[in-house]
Amino acid sequence: MEMEKDARPSWDNPMQFVLACVSYAVGLGNVWRFPYLCQMHGGGGFMIPYLLMLILEGIPLFYMELAIGQKMRLGSIGAWSAINPYLGGVGIASVVTSLYLCLYYNVINAWSFWYLFHSFQSVLPWAECPVNSNQTGYIEECEVATPTQYFFYRETLNISPSIDDNGGIHMGQALCLVLAWMIVYLFIVRGVKSTGKVVYFTATFPYVVLIIYLIRGVTLHGAMNGVKYMFTPKLEQLADPRTWINAATQIFFSLGLGFGSLIAFASYNHHNNNFERQAIVVSLINSGTSIFASIVTFSIYGFKATFNYESCLERMRLLLLNTFDMAEDTITLDNVDYWITELNRTHPDQFANLAPKLDTCDLVAELDTAVEGTGLAFIVYSEAIKNMPASQLWSVLYFSMLLLLGMGSMLGNVTAIITPLCDFKVLARNFSNETLNGLVCVFCLLLGLGFTTRSGNYWFTMFNEYGATFSLLFIVLIEIITVSYVYGLKRFEKDIEDMLGHRPNWYWKIMWAVVSPVLLISLFIFYIVDYIRGGTPTYQAWDAVLGKSVVMEYPWYGQAFIALLLVSSVCCVPITALYAFCKKKQKEAKSVPHHEHTVSTVSGV
């Protein structure tokens, strides 16, 4: 009796699978992209397109990916090859896109580590400008910009003026990146056995921090301004097609579809696991977290906007007092505006001299400044944190949360690469699980060091905007069309009945066959049109002299690289199809002469 080959590892219990999906889906995008979209597209009113897209597109596609993974019990490459040999390229495209994502995503974790470690100081380093060499004032770049911007662009990134100036590697960043990859390795070293234990923590702790921040946030001075601003719906935004497009893309990317991570996670499931309920639960948790996080973000926005507004008023008050030499208590924060008009009337000449220095302090203008992405997470939030009492504690909590959100997503990203690799018998035989995982981590680390150079942030932005957006749409579009029409909805239904015990009802079938493909095709077309109409791609470069970001065009090699990013994952599909086709032809050609040979011997007898 032969000893059984190692059975496929599996989750210890279904809860681990659900938590892994939650940990993967709930990531940095929920914290820094959704609140921005909410603000740009009419506050509370944005919920309507968002929830609609969740029902039309998000949950059905999530369900589909889980079904494929659980049925095929293979990573994305194996699963798609099994569905249709010509479409194994979809799996390869997923792996390539996951690779790009892994390369740049862990750099964000490195920045979170950097900020986290720098929070253990009596005065947060981004709270004050550093003193210049002769101690007469602050460093000029810091004076022109703000201390938080200076800390991010100069001390964290040491950013160069443009993508052309390369500069050396920032040692601190490189160390933090090494640490980030070591932690990822620690979490995945034993495959799902170790990942399954880790996700208990990475999925739940961010919620603890979010709740603490919610309580702290709504009790901050001026927080209600922000929350009110968010929830007052501006329904006229719903007429803008961009609102709907952004809602669709946000649902799509937030759930992490198309990377192969969901297929990989589901492949370790028990055959009869009830993934239908789990798909709905995880999608709802993901959207709920986005909304929850945006309440927190808006209360922080409100606090920051009110703080800036009141600082502006204070500055104007001092300016008026100093110019007109009035006693300190004549002008208070409340009657600044009154006095401005009054003094304009009584001392017009003096006031005219003052006019260039006078800023209009507007609370709504402050609330309107919408920021997303790394700017929100590392600049706006840290600015708000430095003004809170006991700021070191809040800083540590916040960056730990960012780290866990990022690490949780990284687990999914790396699993999406490793699972298909382990499915290849050649690799699995010659390398142990641990070695293979280690090699993948080291490879990604070495390539990721490029993002820690002085121009690294510009390459990071390029990867962030082009590395995974367009290719994912293409991948998921091919996926849904394959499942619905090439593999056949009937066969898919039967597979699901095999696993769950009942067929999917009409809602799922309509979504898979009609609604989601139509939505995806329109998104796809929109992206292409937008890309072509946008002209030369541009990026934001940090100007140290002006102290703000300026728009610059990518050089020729930058644009070539963007094209490479887009094409490299997309072309896997046709190339693999062609390869499969050629192999089939070769096989057919080989088997024909053999058949003739046997016929002749038979006839010879």
Add this chain to the structure above:
Amino acid sequence: MLSLLLLLLSLPPALALECSKDHQDGYQVRLSIKTALGDQAYDWNESELFLFKATIAFAMRKYTKNETYDVSNIVVCNETPRVSFWFIVVNPENPTLAITKTRVEEAVRVSRNRINNAFLLTDKTLEFLGIPPTLATPVTPATPPWLIVFGVVIGAVCAGIVALLISSFVRGKRANKAKEFAEEDDQAKGADKGISGETFEDRNGVYNQAFSDDDRFTQL
């Protein structure tokens, strides 16, 4: 005689230095007491002005180290309700001569901290317009604190990885050994079956009576 007396009497005021706004050797001072202290703000009055003059005289004494400055050598004018005024420092030996701007600036910079503390104010709330504040030397510890935290965390992670790898390796070896034992056991059991037939439990089937060793005892 009377006219000469009158002339002599009128001279000293004319000889005293005229303090005015925008004097070439004067500095404007601005205090923001209510902003700094809020409820605990004190009122600005003659006594506070006297204290101010005394602190400037102290600063000049400290800076020059031998010249004896007195409160009368600090001339103040142009007081406003804002609590801002101009002051000029005059030479104690020759009250008509003003001390140059740069010397006053340096003296103030050296004792800035003492002056601020006398009024419970800071560089921002007690402003000498034109004298840049001396910012405190930043405290730079030998090892940046972030490296310490980083070292702790990376040490823990390394320990974790090594522990996991070693336990995997040990488990793998144990599994291999167990496999070897199981195979040997199989083989041994198989050999036994061949020689004595005294297996009471056949792996593949039931106990076959036909092979039991009754022949050992010869039949009578």
